[in-house]
Amino acid sequence: MQRTRNNTVWSILLALVLSLGALPHSAPAYEEIEVTDGGTIAGTVQFTGDPPTPAKLEITKDVDVCGKTEKVEESLLVGPNKGIKNVVVSITNIQKGKPLRNGAVLDQKDCVYTPHVVLSPVNTPLRILNSDGILHNVHTHSTKNPPFNRAQPKFRKEMTETFAHPEVIKVTCDAHGWMSGWLVIHEHPYYTVTDEAGAFELTDVPAGDYQLKFWHETLGEVTQQVSVKPKETTTVTVTLGPK
Numbered sequence: 001m002q003r004t005r006n007n008t009v010w011s012i013l014l015a016l017v018l019s020l021g022a023l024p025h026s027a028p029a030y031e032e033i034e035v036t037d038g039g040t041i042a043g044t045v046q047f048t049g050d051p052p053t054p055a056k057l058e059i060t061k062d063v064d065v066c067g068k069t070e071k072v073e074e075s076l077l078v079g080p081n082k083g084i085k086n087v088v089v090s091i092t093n094i095q096k097g098k099p100l101r102n103g104a105v106l107d108q109k110d111c112v113y114t115p116h117v118v119l120s121p122v123n124t125p126l127r128i129l130n131s132d133g134i135l136h137n138v139h140t141h142s143t144k145n146p147p148f149n150r151a152q153p154k155f156r157k158e159m160t161e162t163f164a165h166p167e168v169i170k171v172t173c174d175a176h177g178w179m180s181g182w183l184v185i186h187e188h189p190y191y192t193v194t195d196e197a198g199a200f201e202l203t204d205v206p207a208g209d210y211q212l213k214f215w216h217e218t219l220g221e222v223t224q225q226v227s228v229k230p231k232e233t234t235t236v237t238v239t240l241g242p243k
């Protein structure tokens with residue numbers, strides 16, 4: 001009798017744990033809608049302080065291919081007007097809006113990841129190209145998505161990988177120690193990367209109040225509130241600098 005009762009208690013507890021596990025813990029899924037009178041968020045990200053000079057990359061292997069052009073370290077690129085390149089700008093709290101874009105491309109060209117920061121939608125194949133005709137190795141340092149370490153021999157011009165979870169992932173090449181890039185796997189289309197002048201633009205944003213996030217690989221992140229009005233441009237300028 002005692003055993004039966006214990007079994008019943010355990011069964012109830014097990015059912016409770018299982019049902020809790022089945023509850024949705026994540027934010028509601030992004031809903032794609034037609035945006036006809038959206039607004040634009042545009043602006044720049046500025047560097048505070050004296051702009052650093054990027055270090056020259058030392059090419060120590062496959063010099064005939066990788067050393068054809070001079071290369072600099074891309075972890076912090078500040079333009080003449082102090083605009084910061086490669087800052088990822090995103091809306092953190094948007095539930096519905098324009099459809100997610102098509103898939104993205106990461107190229108390995110002259111032994112550099114091009115572009116340095118790739119925006120790639122979730123559950124969409126990312127095309128990984130090897131334009132160099134030498135062996136590269138794509139090594140992702142992820143935790144939410146399964147990390148992988150795939151050799152891409154010179155004859156494999158293209159391979160694909162698909163990521164199920166939003167995540168910012170560092171990519172390195174085990175064959176060429178100087179190669180470093182970033183994959184930003186995103187769940188909605190309101191993501192962009194700043195250009196050489198530190199400028200960015202997010203278009204077709206449904207009217208509303210949002211939080212913008214600015215993330216840079218060495219400078220960290222800042223957030224800012226913005227209000228978007230129909231068919232108007234909201235201008236935002238933020239600063240990032242050494243900590």
Ligand SMILES: [Cu+2]
Pocket residue numbers: 111135136137173174175176179
């Ligand atoms: Cu490589």
